Amino acid sequence: MIQPDSKRHSGERPETAAVRRWAVGITGASGSVYGIRLVQELLRSGITVHLVITEAGWRVLKEELDWETAHRQAALKRHFEEAMEAKQLIYHPNADIGASIASGSYRMEGMAVMPCSMGTLASIAHGISDDLMTRAADVMIKEGRKLLLVPRETPLHAIHLENMLKLSRLGVRMIPAMPAFYYKPRTMDDMIDFLVGKVLDNMDIPHELYRRWGDEQNG
Secondary structure: OOOOOHHHHHOOOOHHHHOOEEEEEEOOOOOHHHHHHHHHHHHHOOOEEEEEEOHHHHHHHHHHHOOOOOOHHHHHHHHHHHHHHOOOEEEEEOOOOOOHHHOOOOOOOEEEEEEEOHHHHHHHHOOOOOOHHHHHHHHHHHOOOEEEEEEOOOOOOHHHHHHHHHHHHOOOEEOOOOOOOOOOOOOHHHHHHHHHHHHHHHHOOOOOOOOOOOOOOOO
């Protein structure tokens, strides 16, 4: 006879339910620093991060941030050693279509692709999930979880806009990499933090990365 699970019937939540998990994707669009900064803030907030980086994303990390990417695990460990050892940051190669985040049965709060290339966005919009990045995004949509895309391209043509509209109608959040100036940014870090803060707002994760409109007036 199968015995009932006492925790299930006592009203207690399983311990794993307390773990907050987000996937972060970094593609080959310019602005990989946005994704790295997002990972840093998520880790600081106690979130477990599942990280996926496309081939082009690795190239941009090398070209824009001077990362040594010949040995990828080692490159990540140089920047996130403590989090990786604690298994708070889990890196998945983009070719690993059997990774945990490729399945809807693996519990996640959502996924942010930051920055999101137009190629990745197009694949997601048309249900083409032939790598882990696009498969994980597809899972978020089918499971009704949060999917946040940070497109970084200009100018935009009609196909780009139509793909964004299609995804927006499915509930995907579009958070373009557009700076603001009302809070008087003084450095590039200020501008990066503003965009990362907007993404964290959409994740419902508290932060103090930028001064909000009205903060000065309200003290």
